[in-house]
Amino acid sequence: MATNGNESPKAVLEVNNLKIYYETPKGDVKAVDGVDFSLYEGEILGLVGESGCGKSTAAMGVLQLIVPPGRIVAGEIRMGDVDLLKLTGTELRKMRWTRLALIPQGAMNSLNPTMRISEQITDVIRQHEGKRSKDEMKTRILELLQWVGLPERIYNMYPHELSGGMKQRACIAMAIALNPAVIIADESTSALDVVVQRVVAQTMLKVKKAMGVSMIMIGHDMGLMAQMVDRMAVMYAGNIVEISGVEDIFKNPGHPYTELLIDSVPSLKERKPLKITEGITHDPRNPPPGCIFHLRCPFVMDRCRTEEPARQEIRPRQEVACHLYEKQEDGNYIDVRTIVTNP
Numbered sequence: 046m047a048t049n050g051n052e053s054p055k056a057v058l059e060v061n062n063l064k065i066y067y068e069t070p071k072g073d074v075k076a077v078d079g080v081d082f083s084l085y086e087g088e089i090l091g092l093v094g095e096s097g098c099g100k101s102t103a104a105m106g107v108l109q110l111i112v113p114p115g116r117i118v119a120g121e122i123r124m125g126d127v128d129l130l131k132l133t134g135t136e137l138r139k140m141r142w143t144r145l146a147l148i149p150q151g152a153m154n155s156l157n158p159t160m161r162i163s164e165q166i167t168d169v170i171r172q173h174e175g176k177r178s179k180d181e182m183k184t185r186i187l188e189l190l191q192w193v194g195l196p197e198r199i200y201n202m203y204p205h206e207l208s209g210g211m212k213q214r215a216c217i218a219m220a221i222a223l224n225p226a227v228i229i230a231d232e233s234t235s236a237l238d239v240v241v242q243r244v245v246a247q248t249m250l251k252v253k254k255a256m257g258v259s260m261i262m263i264g265h266d267m268g269l270m271a272q273m274v275d276r277m278a279v280m281y282a283g284n285i286v287e288i289s290g291v292e293d294i295f296k297n298p299g300h301p302y303t304e305l306l307i308d309s310v311p312s313l314k315e316r317k318p319l320k321i322t323e324g325i326t327h328d329p330r331n332p333p334p335g336c337i338f339h340l341r342c343p344f345v346m347d348r349c350r351t352e353e354p355a356r357q358e359i360r361p362r363q364e365v366a367c368h369l370y371e372k373q374e375d376g377n378y379i380d381v382r383t384i385v386t387n388p
């Protein structure tokens with residue numbers, strides 16, 4: 046992670062209090078309900094959580110690709126001095142791909158079946174840079190294919206001629222074509238077999254290192270994430286409940302929901318039972334008061350049912366939204382589960 050000399054990392058993207066709702070006849074689904082995070086220069090931030098917790102909505106929201114019945118209700122999305130939510134449509138289109146690129150969920154299946162891979166990459170470059178000579182374009186595209194480890198012959202191929210892993214790498218080539226500062230990859234390694242997942246993950250790591258790009262990697266495979274990301278944001282029902290350095294989060298998860306997620310990672314040594322069986326239990330149109338997780342939390346206390354916990358840095362690089370952690374006079378946090386009360 047890059048630092049500015051004072052050892053504080055520099056944020057390339059800051060998302061503050063982002064709220065995105067979907068209108069339905071029975072009320073608004075609060076898919077993203079006050080999300081805050083920063084992405085630092087040169088890092089990979091993992092965004093994890095069960096299906097339906099709002100990961101894709103948040104990603105689409107950052108690029109303002111939300112379409113009705115969805116709408117961005119509130120928030121601020123900053124890249125440097127610019128609040129993306131205040132840009133005009135034209136200004137925003139200029140930033141997409143050049144500053145901020147999204148590989149959407151299912152991107153590899155959305156490639157245009159009637160266009161060769163080279164034509165699809167050409168389209169992205171042309172939209173932003175105008176017409177280029179055929180030779181220049183070809184050289185650039187072949188270079189991009191090389192970056193993502195695809196052979197030259199892919200240049201003239203159609204998507205149906207490529208394996209899943211190759212298509213996914215073609216999507217990465219498209220995302221890096223205009224050298225963006227930030228790439229958001231939504232479930233780019235999902236729906237691939239384990240070996241191919243690793244190849245795609247390695248491609249992303251290589252691209253990140255070589256181009257110095259910052260990435261948000263969305264997924265639900267905690268094992269794969271553990272090997273790739275620098276920090277991890279854990280999302281539950283539209284909220285980020287924990288955001289921590291990857292080693293801290295695996296060694297010492299702070300939020301009870303993070304603990305559940307980690308316990309559900311099948312270990313090679315001991316086959317642990319999958320503890321997450323329920324999914325999000327409340328109606329997303331009517332989230333419970335207090336802590337969003339209190340209906341499923343094994344440690345629920347009275348105050349959890351009424352008071353929403355603020356996210357606090359309970360340990361260095363570990364921010365958790367949970368009433369289990371209380372700040373002491375010396376500034377340190379204590380886990381109330383460790384307090385022994387005298388009978």
Ligand SMILES: Nc1ncnc2c1ncn2[C@@H]1O[C@H](COP(=O)(O)OP(=O)(O)O)[C@@H](O)[C@H]1O
Binds near residue numbers: 095
């Ligand atoms: N077009 C839509 N209309 C109504 N609800 C939606 C729509 N798209 C997504 N949702 C709801 O928003 C929530 C978050 O969905 P999504 O962002 O796709 O989650 P994830 O990517 O984490 O699986 C879910 O409850 C989902 O049902």
Ligand code: SF4
Binds near residue numbers: 301340367368
């Ligand atoms: S605030 Fe309470 S209900 Fe929520 S995660 Fe912490 S202990 Fe559980």
Ligand SMILES: [Mg+2]
Binds near residue numbers: 102150232
């Ligand atoms: Mg999704």
